Amino acid sequence: MILYIIAVIVVLFVIYSWVPNLLVRVMHLAAVRKVPGRSSVVLTFDDGPDPKYTPRLLDALQAAGIQATFFVIAEKAQQNPDIIERMQIEGHDIQIHGYRHFMVPFLLPGKTVQQVAGASQVLKQRFAINTTWYRPTWGLCNAVTLLSPRTRSHRLITWSIMVGDWKRTPSETLLRRIADKLHPGAVIVLHDSDETFGSDESAPESVIALIPSLATLVREHGYEFVPLIKAAGLGDPIGAAK
Numbered sequence: 001m002i003l004y005i006i007a008v009i010v011v012l013f014v015i016y017s018w019v020p021n022l023l024v025r026v027m028h029l030a031a032v033r034k035v036p037g038r039s040s041v042v043l044t045f046d047d048g049p050d051p052k053y054t055p056r057l058l059d060a061l062q063a064a065g066i067q068a069t070f071f072v073i074a075e076k077a078q079q080n081p082d083i084i085e086r087m088q089i090e091g092h093d094i095q096i097h098g099y100r101h102f103m104v105p106f107l108l109p110g111k112t113v114q115q116v117a118g119a120s121q122v123l124k125q126r127f128a129i130n131t132t133w134y135r136p137t138w139g140l141c142n143a144v145t146l147l148s149p150r151t152r153s154h155r156l157i158t159w160s161i162m163v164g165d166w167k168r169t170p171s172e173t174l175l176r177r178i179a180d181k182l183h184p185g186a187v188i189v190l191h192d193s194d195e196t197f198g199s200d201e202s203a204p205e206s207v208i209a210l211i212p213s214l215a216t217l218v219r220e221h222g223y224e225f226v227p228l229i230k231a232a233g234l235g236d237p238i239g240a241a242k
């Protein structure tokens, strides 16, 4: 009897936590990885806003004339409202990475919903931002993420180019890795915080230093940087100032 109960629990856990990630991360179903349009490249940043790095990243993006998409942690947005407001003023797209940086496959349904609905509420009530996209933390979800009406309010997105920038890496190496993978409709993910578990301290310094050469690389290949919400054909960046 005990073995039977354990077997049922294991099967339920696999269905709840593993199958959704098999669909999203391995089979590339149920989530967007790249955008339409042969000339668009979407540059995205996860894990911020971070007072140590994000303002200088915004300086670099402004100097390079790039409008990016920030997948933010709602709790950090509440702690750093001035950075979110600057993103809005400078026309960046602001979307959801989660309420906190949790490992979603292990979250119970209520906490899973809060990752999207709670974060969405914070960004709407505090900043008047209507988010429509959700990139789960570590790109990992569970069955509730895929099935609940309260999480399906947001489209799931992962990425098509990831280059290990959470480890301290020379910006020249990051640039070469991106160049090797660059393609039409690419969704590039980088990180503007080193507080996430597994990140190297000061790793975002290389990300900030990368921006000028990344801008040149992408444009030399005939692509333009487009915020996600524009690349997906849904009009102006939601996070942009009115």
Ligand SMILES: [Zn+2]
Pocket: 046, 047, 097, 101, 137, 138, 196
């Ligand atoms: Zn993250």
